[in-house]
Amino acid sequence: MSESADENQPAPVVAPVSVTGRVGQSGTCPARAPRRTVAPANPFDVSRPYTTSMRLSLALGLVPGLGTGLLLVLVAGAGLPVNIAWPQLAQAHGQVQALGYTLLFIIAVGLQHFPRFLGAPLMHVQRAQWGAGLVALALVARLVGQPLAPGVGRVTVLVFSVLALPVGMLIAGSVFHGLSRRSAQPDSGPSAAWRRFVVVAGLALGAA
8 A cells, every 4th residue: 555655646846956056065156267358459559560661671672672783783893794774773773772671661660669759659550551562562663664675664664653652652651740749758958859860861861
């Protein structure tokens, strides 16, 4: 009788246990993972345009600059039997070195030093790589088109170079526009002597 009575009784119902309410073996709740904090962007970070401008500067100085210079020296000095348009290549070589390597190198270094020295971040820093790329393209076009035979192709390449070069210089130089007005440095006194130096250096580079 007792066995039949036990069979007729309903099975006990076990209440579900919430997983979120579990505690550890020590009786304490498990520690939550720490929240990740995102560091604010550095307003003085110019790593990408700096890298682009510096790479273009070194590329122009090594490949078309140094390479063309060595070729000109070997032809004129060592008597290398190669028929090239020496005067045209010499002129293009000088422009590549002065306006390509030197100018883009100054822009790249200025991106790092001027904002930190003046205590004012650059506003449109991406213009530096646009202008540097256009300057490099214009100088390569000048180097390729200068020794070509007279014709429509030579005129087209040289016209593009003549127009693209100043436009690229203006775009790259516009990065520093207004930086002096937003500077934390005083407008007069010994600490303001850098302004005259920049003006003289810019005029000397433009005259060259």
